[in-house]
Amino acid sequence: MTDISEFRKLGRDQFEKAGLPSRKLEDWHYTDLSQSGLTQLPLAEEMRGAAQAGVIHLVNGFLQGQPELPAGVVLEGLEAAAGRMGTLLSGADRAVTALNAGLFNDALVLRVSAKVEKPVEILSETRGDVQFHGRLLIVVEAGASLTLSEIHRGSGSALANWVAEIFVAEGGELHHVKLQDEALETTHIAALGLELGKGAKYKGALLHLGSKLARQEVYALMAGEGADFSLDGGTLAVGTQHIDNTTRVIHRAPGCPSHQLFKTVLDEQAHGVFQGTLFVERPGQKTAAYQMSRALMLSDRAAMDNKPELEIYADDVKCGHGATIGDIDETALFYLKSRGIDDSTARRLLIEAFLGEVAATVENQALREGLEERLYDKLGALFGRKAA
Amino acid sequence: MSVPMLEIRGLRAEIDGKEILKGVDLVIPTGEVHAIMGPNGSGKSTLSYVLTGRDGYEVTGGEAYYKGKDLLAMSIEERACEGVFLAFQYPVEIPGVTGVNFLKTAVNAVRRHHGRPELDAMQFMKLARTKAKELGVPEDMLKRAVNTGFSGGEKKRYDALQAALLDPSLMILDETDSGLDVDALRIVAEGVDRMRGPERSMLVITHYQRILDYIVPDRVHVLVGGRIVESGDQTLARELEKTGYAQFQGKAA
Ligand SMILES: Nc1ncnc2c1ncn2[C@@H]1O[C@H](COP(=O)(O)OP(=O)(O)O)[C@@H](O)[C@H]1O
Numbered sequence A: 001m002t003d004i005s006e007f008r009k010l011g012r013d014q015f016e017k018a019g020l021p022s023r024k025l026e027d028w029h030y031t032d033l034s035q036s037g038l039t040q041l042p043l044a045e046e047m048r049g050a051a052q053a054g055v056i057h058l059v060n061g062f063l064q065g066q067p068e069l070p071a072g073v074v075l076e077g078l079e080a081a082a083g084r085m086g087t088l089l090s091g092a093d094r095a096v097t098a099l100n101a102g103l104f105n106d107a108l109v110l111r112v113s114a115k116v117e118k119p120v121e122i123l124s125e126t127r128g129d130v131q132f133h134g135r136l137l138i139v140v141e142a143g144a145s146l147t148l149s150e151i152h153r154g155s156g157s158a159l160a161n162w163v164a165e166i167f168v169a170e171g172g173e174l175h176h177v178k179l180q181d182e183a184l185e186t187t188h189i190a191a192l193g194l195e196l197g198k199g200a201k202y203k204g205a206l207l208h209l210g211s212k213l214a215r216q217e218v219y220a221l222m223a224g225e226g227a228d229f230s231l232d233g234g235t236l237a238v239g240t241q242h243i244d245n246t247t248r249v250i251h252r253a254p255g256c257p258s259h260q261l262f263k264t265v266l267d268e269q270a271h272g273v274f275q276g277t278l279f280v281e282r283p284g285q286k287t288a289a290y291q292m293s294r295a296l297m298l299s300d301r302a303a304m305d306n307k308p309e310l311e312i313y314a315d316d317v318k319c320g321h322g323a324t325i326g327d328i329d330e331t332a333l334f335y336l337k338s339r340g341i342d343d344s345t346a347r348r349l350l351i352e353a354f355l356g357e358v359a360a361t362v363e364n365q366a367l368r369e370g371l372e373e374r375l376y377d378k379l380g381a382l383f384g385r386k387a388a
Numbered sequence B: 001m002s003v004p005m006l007e008i009r010g011l012r013a014e015i016d017g018k019e020i021l022k023g024v025d026l027v028i029p030t031g032e033v034h035a036i037m038g039p040n041g042s043g044k045s046t047l048s049y050v051l052t053g054r055d056g057y058e059v060t061g062g063e064a065y066y067k068g069k070d071l072l073a074m075s076i077e078e079r080a081c082e083g084v085f086l087a088f089q090y091p092v093e094i095p096g097v098t099g100v101n102f103l104k105t106a107v108n109a110v111r112r113h114h115g116r117p118e119l120d121a122m123q124f125m126k127l128a129r130t131k132a133k134e135l136g137v138p139e140d141m142l143k144r145a146v147n148t149g150f151s152g153g154e155k156k157r158y159d160a161l162q163a164a165l166l167d168p169s170l171m172i173l174d175e176t177d178s179g180l181d182v183d184a185l186r187i188v189a190e191g192v193d194r195m196r197g198p199e200r201s202m203l204v205i206t207h208y209q210r211i212l213d214y215i216v217p218d219r220v221h222v223l224v225g226g227r228i229v230e231s232g233d234q235t236l237a238r239e240l241e242k243t244g245y246a247q248f249q250g251k252a253a
């Protein structure tokens, strides 16, 4: 797509035709937006303020000031990215992505041309009862590397509709941490499209704590030989929160390892969804793909839908996948309590351990500790006293 | 006579509707070490779980008093905070929970219960290191996840370390000797024996006599078929080592 106005028009047309997805679409079987009225919300008005030190600050998708970026990372104009925009995420099931194309305002376009040590941190704030469509496009050039952190939080019965497209060229690396920590009235829909070139690496950690309803789609294309994709996801949902992780990992090139581990903790009437497809195309020989969803149910009114799928067209592949749903380990709970630890603290320790493994995968120490701290705080607030 | 550490009267308990303890009577005075010996399946572990409050073990009759208090009415954690400690026959692996976090949380829970100030990270580490050294627990075991990937012997030592840290009044040791080689048994058993004192009682559950060479009991009881069928002094343990439990099987019926 070279012409942005055409791209927008196409998005609008596609959305008009399809409308908000309902459970009739296979990909949306467990998450129905058709009655949500989200597109009736007013579009967020432009808001501009000063930049915040150390982060790229976005309010309802609008960039605040001119952010400072480490050497090796540049903020580019929309035109520079136009050729790539929308190339990864398209198709009939992507009406919400199309809506984003039609209505996004700023697009944060970053180009990474060196091995960058200092993480780039995005703070996205959702404000008010509005809909907004935020957009991110990142190109990691051959041999370059970046650690990217995203925190999404705020307030309001909003629709935060995010599209992120990330291209990692040959031998490049992207380490990605995303904390979805929106207010409990907010709906957060995000699609991540990822293309990995030869020997490129993506390592992601995704943690959902907030939102009334959240859906994270991940579409990862292993386009070059030996590309390495790894994503650890964690979800903590209570009340009537509904959190959906839908992934599609496509092994188009040979010799690519992929790893996905999604851990979900559900209490009260929360609803979790994991839909994951491992798709190995004919040339994807020597694929080593792993996909696992583990859910921990704290209440019998909570519900988890797991749908792991394999579609394999190559003959020399190793694919492991599965899904488990379980209660808290009573034996472990007894062991902890028999040492004087009260019931809620003991439960929290076990949940903390379960979800802590997601944060533990983050290599950058400051980001890892930030993620852990937020997770422990949230668990402390939900399940009583913080661990000593 | 002063109130005993533990007083059990006619204790009956069942699992899934199956009666396992069929009227256990046992009194352990303060400061004494009693051993319970018995064949596999006689209800030794069941007794330890009933005394510590594990779910699924339903008490259908009798009573148990700890320092004169109704033990069976207390929650699991209350019993622990009050000073009842069980060293497990099979210590539990808890992936993802580090030893330091677990032990410090437990130590401070017990301290809080007694209105004592909590230990901060430094104070706790100092205490943990000292106790670990005494029991031959390598320091890196404290940093690892609880019991995860530990050998049988390491798990038993780790449980003994927890006892040393929590400073209980009543220690129940469930087959602490199993899975330990001779050297490890000596280190753990001597460590436990050092904890003997006038204010602490122990219930040493064992199938074999050898641990009792290190922790010499004041009384030995034989549990067969969910009942104590014989009691005596430490010579009873030696006798049993020779004669086995077969002579009692008739008595239990
Ligand atoms: N969780 C359980 N469910 C059903 N039966 C059990 C369970 N645990 C123990 N039992 C039964 O209770 C009896 C006593 O077991 P246990 O107390 O473990 O004996 P011991 O420790 O003396 O070997 C055995 O017959 C055993 O099969």
Ligand SMILES: [Mg+2]
Pocket: B044, B045, B046, B089, B174, B175
């Ligand atoms: Mg036993």
